Amino acid sequence: MPETTSRSCRGPALYERLAVLSRIVAAVAGGYVLTSLCTIVAARYLPMGRADAVMTATMSSFAIFTCAVIWVFAARSAWRAWAGLAVPALLLALLLALVAWGGSVAA
Amino acid sequence: MKEGLRQSMAWLHTWSGLLVCWVLLLVFAGGSASYFKDEISFWMMPELHATEREPVPQAQAIERAVGYLQQQAPQAERWFITLPTARSTALRVGWIGAAPKDGPVGSTRSRFQSELLDARTGSKLAVRQTRGGEFLYRLHFDLHYMPVQWARWIVSLCALFMLVAIVSGVITHKRIFKDFFTFRPRKGQRSWLDAHNATAVLALPFHLMITYTGLVTLMFMIMPWGIQSAYRDQGGESAFFEEVFPSGAGRGKPAGVAAPLVALAPLAAQAQQHWQGVPPALVVVNHPGDAKATVVIRREKTATLSYLQPAMVFNGLTGVEQATVGEQPSPTAVTRGVLYGLHLGHFADPWLRVLFFLCGLSGYLMVATGALLWGVKTRQKQAKAIAQGARPGFGLRLVEALNLGVIAGLPIAFASYFWANRLLPLDLAQRAQMEINVFFAAWALAAVLAQCRPSLGMWRVQLGMGAVLFIGIPVLNILTTHSHLGVTLLLGRGPWPVAGFDLLMLALGAALALAERLLARRQRKPGARPSAPRAAQARGIEETA
Numbered sequence: 129m130p131e132t133t134s135r136s137c138r139g140p141a142l143y144e145r146l147a148v149l150s151r152i153v154a155a156v157a158g159g160y161v162l163t164s165l166c167t168i169v170a171a172r173y174l175p176m177g178r179a180d181a182v183m184t185a186t187m188s189s190f191a192i193f194t195c196a197v198i199w200v201f202a203a204r205s206a207w208r209a210w211a212g213l214a215v216p217a218l219l220l221a222l223l224l225a226l227v228a229w230g231g232s233v234a235a
Numbered sequence: 236m237k238e239g240l241r242q243s244m245a246w247l248h249t250w251s252g253l254l255v256c257w258v259l260l261l262v263f264a265g266g267s268a269s270y271f272k273d274e275i276s277f278w279m280m281p282e283l284h285a286t287e288r289e290p291v292p293q294a295q296a297i298e299r300a301v302g303y304l305q306q307q308a309p310q311a312e313r314w315f316i317t318l319p320t321a322r323s324t325a326l327r328v329g330w331i332g333a334a335p336k337d338g339p340v341g342s343t344r345s346r347f348q349s350e351l352l353d354a355r356t357g358s359k360l361a362v363r364q365t366r367g368g369e370f371l372y373r374l375h376f377d378l379h380y381m382p383v384q385w386a387r388w389i390v391s392l393c394a395l396f397m398l399v400a401i402v403s404g405v406i407t408h409k410r411i412f413k414d415f416f417t418f419r420p421r422k423g424q425r426s427w428l429d430a431h432n433a434t435a436v437l438a439l440p441f442h443l444m445i446t447y448t449g450l451v452t453l454m455f456m457i458m459p460w461g462i463q464s465a466y467r468d469q470g471g472e473s474a475f476f477e478e479v480f481p482s483g484a485g486r487g488k489p490a491g492v493a494a495p496l497v498a499l500a501p502l503a504a505q506a507q508q509h510w511q512g513v514p515p516a517l518v519v520v521n522h523p524g525d526a527k528a529t530v531v532i533r534r535e536k537t538a539t540l541s542y543l544q545p546a547m548v549f550n551g552l553t554g555v556e557q558a559t560v561g562e563q564p565s566p567t568a569v570t571r572g573v574l575y576g577l578h579l580g581h582f583a584d585p586w587l588r589v590l591f592f593l594c595g596l597s598g599y600l601m602v603a604t605g606a607l608l609w610g611v612k613t614r615q616k617q618a619k620a621i622a623q624g625a626r627p628g629f630g631l632r633l634v635e636a637l638n639l640g641v642i643a644g645l646p647i648a649f650a651s652y653f654w655a656n657r658l659l660p661l662d663l664a665q666r667a668q669m670e671i672n673v674f675f676a677a678w679a680l681a682a683v684l685a686q687c688r689p690s691l692g693m694w695r696v697q698l699g700m701g702a703v704l705f706i707g708i709p710v711l712n713i714l715t716t717h718s719h720l721g722v723t724l725l726l727g728r729g730p731w732p733v734a735g736f737d738l739l740m741l742a743l744g745a746a747l748a749l750a751e752r753l754l755a756r757r758q759r760k761p762g763a764r765p766s767a768p769r770a771a772q773a774r775g776i777e778e779t780a
Contacts, residue, residue, distance in 0.1 A: 163458070187574070202243055
């Protein structure tokens with residue numbers, strides 16, 4: 129593959145190291161959480177039978193995870209990487225929370 | 236990561252690949268071998284080679300199995316009868332022993348036993364104790380010496396990294412089509428890159444397929460949240476599984492009243508008729524000898540991609556049909572079945588399995604060349620310092636030694652496993668486990684030697700050792716069995732899977748020997764850089780071309 133990120137002889141600055149570490153955490157943990165939320169929402173709301181929705185959602189989850197990881201490392205900065213995961217994750221979580229709240233109020 | 240997308244992806248590709256490459260090598264090696272699981276098991280039980288290979292009528296095989304089980308395991312909770320197929324002609328019976336009345340129940344797995352029977356006579360076959368190809372198959376996702384659940388998580392995580400490495404690798408790739416036809420030998424780092432590209436791009440669809448479908452086989456463990464959420468109030472995971480993969484009437488509880496079991500052969504015949512002549516593969520009896528006994532008969536895998544097969548459920552006393560199961564699986568169940576089936580390759584005929592095996596080998600070489608490339612590049616970066624007498628960095632040293640211990644060490648481990656199969660005494664206690672211990676002992680030795688001395692000389696020693704061991708296998712077969720190449724091939728008597736196995740061992744040994752010779756030539760050449768060997772890449776081209 130082409131050259132990896134070029135580094136100075138002294139090694140990358142501390143800030144840059146932390147940024148990389150932060151991206152790794154974002155990719156592995158953040159990516160997994162976002163993927164899980166996508167899977168849950170898809171499993172519940174895909175317009176098909178429940179079992180079919182669950183299977184479709186679960187089978188697609190690895191593609192979503194891969195895209196999330198690619199995004200994290202393609203983003204221009206670590207902040208943007210986190211934001212790109214956090215915004216959709218919060219929206220999905222909000223949707224689930226609202227439905228749960230609506231359900232409990234209706235009951 | 237301030238540069239462009241291609242640079243970031245190159246970084247991601249490098250590190251996601253390097254971090255897990257040694258586990259991936261093991262998975263690729265074990266997984267590739269698994270395409271010939273049955274044939275490997277057959278080779279490892281030479282006692283079976285002389286037995287008659289004409290298939291026994293199905294009814295007779297079932298009667299023999301029931302006779303054996305009634306004698307050996309009348310109190311068992313369940314019986315399993317795996318009928319002979321074209322690929323493995325022996326009759327396998329298994330049973331889950333009854334849970335002890337006092338004391339801990341234990342897992343069903345711990346109470347499971349199985350035996351190979353002669354389908355003709357119904358007597359236990361006197362074969363050596365071995366896990367055969369089953370060990371290599373389990374190794375590629377259950378690893379060994381650790382709880383299965385841990386192993387599957389480790390392998391899944393590595394597979395996810397691999398998926399990321401494949402996608403990021405494709406993104407970094409500017410000229411994916413052109414590079415496939417590019418090979419510039421004897422150009423150091425450039426050659427390694429070309430070899431990595433060739434093995435990766437050549438079988439790219441396979442690599443992508445095998446990684447994704449591998450994750451699909453374990454998806455309910457890795458990503459259970461969809462089920463958990465959608466079925467939280469509807470009976471949880473077990474309700475989901477019963478809905479998607481119905482087991483029929485369910486096993487229920489035994490009545491505790493003894494009652495004779497219905498004759499199974501007519502039920503199997505009825506099932507075969509129901510499936511328009513496709514024979515059954517597996518007969519399961521729940522609570523045999525009890526008034527609540529049920530019989531489940533599952534269809535043989537046909538030429539469908541999906542691994543899902545329908546089953547029929549019968550009353551174990553009257554033989555009345557209770558249910559047909561999985562006749563019309565839902566589209567998503569079939570989709571998953573196809574993905575799963577693609578991974579297993581059970582649908583494939585022998586030549587397609589050979590192709591899958593070669594693709595698997597190219598995966599091994601792709602990972603190997605990628606790992607070696609990292610070492611070559613990093614050594615070049617440190618070349619100036621090393622020339623001035625500095626020690627190579629810790630990371631470089633570790634990676635180079637791991638590369639050597641795994642890439643060249645794994646062939647030694649595989650070959651040692653087969654040697655142990657022929658050489659360990661037949662009455663050795665725990666013989667099957669001892670074969671496996673030999674596999675890991677040989678590998679550990681290679682890995683430790685590699686850490687002590689990760690040099691070009693050590694590469695030659697280990698590649699040479701692998702070559703000698705592999706080429707020695709057919710020779711060992713001449714000395715220890717009556718089904719060696721002289722009989723199977725020269726006299727043309729077969730069995731052909733045994734001949735094929737021996738020939739493959741020769742081919743692998745020859746490839747390793749060639750790699751060793753190329754290294755030797757390189758070492759003699761004046762001014763040669765004593766770095767990771769380039770010869771293995773020649774091996775890569777040889778085997779995948």
